[in-house]
Amino acid sequence: MDQGRDGAVYARFRRALENQRLTAGALVTQGELCKALNVPVARLRRALVLLAAYGLVKIEPRIGVRIAYPDVAFIRETYQFLTMIEVAAIRVVLPQMDREWIGQMRGEHNALLANLSANPGNDIWTGDIMRLDNELHGTIVAALGNRAISRTHRLLRDNLGFAQQVHHSSFGTAQYLSSLNEHLGLLDAMESGDLAATIAALEAHFKTSTHRIFGGQH
Template identity: 45%
Template sequence: MLEEGHHTNEGYRLFREALQNGQLKAGMVVTQNELCDLLGLSLSPLRETLVLLEEFGLVEIKPRTGIRIVYPEVAFIRENYQFRIMIEVYALRSFGDTVTEAWLASMRGRHEDCRRLLEGSTPFEEAQSQVIALDRKMHRDIVEALENRAVLATHTRLQENISMARRVHQRSSFRAQLADTIDEHMKVIAALERRDVPAAIVALEAHFRASTHRTFAA
């Protein structure tokens, strides 16, 4: 659906950027005019974008009140994680049969590089950004094995929703949490290196359970 029109796609992208940079905050209420000004959109493309955002559960249109930005409650987070797990477990069954030695070697090496960043004197923000980027790539690569653009677009949206929830609920992040993410990924990689897809799925599900817990970490 994101490919349906330039204005809708652009509006969605601008909305996500505004959430990420703090111009829009979870739970806040804005008018259509305020949102037009903030996103730099005219009314017609904004209305197209709002239809999409409402369908995706990211805004609620309140008559005579305004547009409420979703606040990621527990149910919102649980639903997004459940949907994402369904996609990735299904994709991993295909990915595990076709994964190349080159991908496995690259992923293992990149995770070891990130571990060294965490254990060294690299500023935390830099190490964190490297781990987050690697996390997104690994999960996206698994889903790309399905060669289904609609599924990939949905998976990307779910990743963005979970990232938004983390920004709201996770008050701080620590090197140990990032190290845990690397350890969990490495268990998936190790299972794939053994061509043990069921074990890789178990490791992936364990990673998601831990990731859900970290979303609410203080």
């Protein structure tokens, strides 16, 4: 499979979901997908193998292509996979984590917590929250120095972004404050060098995040 060309179709597919030119859970024909993504059918068919492997579509023979809907199972399985990757990474990289970076991340989290608390209900901080979330989790995995694992990790996080978009109405100040505080707990555990505490904080964060997408506060 030509990962470069098929990767470009994957990127178009993601944008089509973000722009709502494709709807989660919808059944579409290959022709409709070709039109939405502006790609020829031969290229689409190759890319569908990749999209199916990423859990984004299900090919239904003689019927069409089912766009994934990020239901409870989709989200739970994504977080389970992310947990496996990040716990494995923590076991390897914790002894060598940059304490200066941990301090910087803590400072940025505390500043964002203060801004968000002072301006509740204001979505101007969403971009900063997403950036911190990506940096924290991405840096942990990137420290492994394994491009294949980092690529898979990014794809899984893309799936979470898809789920958050579909269930966007459940997100608000309370959920973001909860997530940022969980990050601070994780950073504290990492700074202490306590492996068991760090893994426990990470697993608790992901477990809570699974509920948070649907508006849960626990």
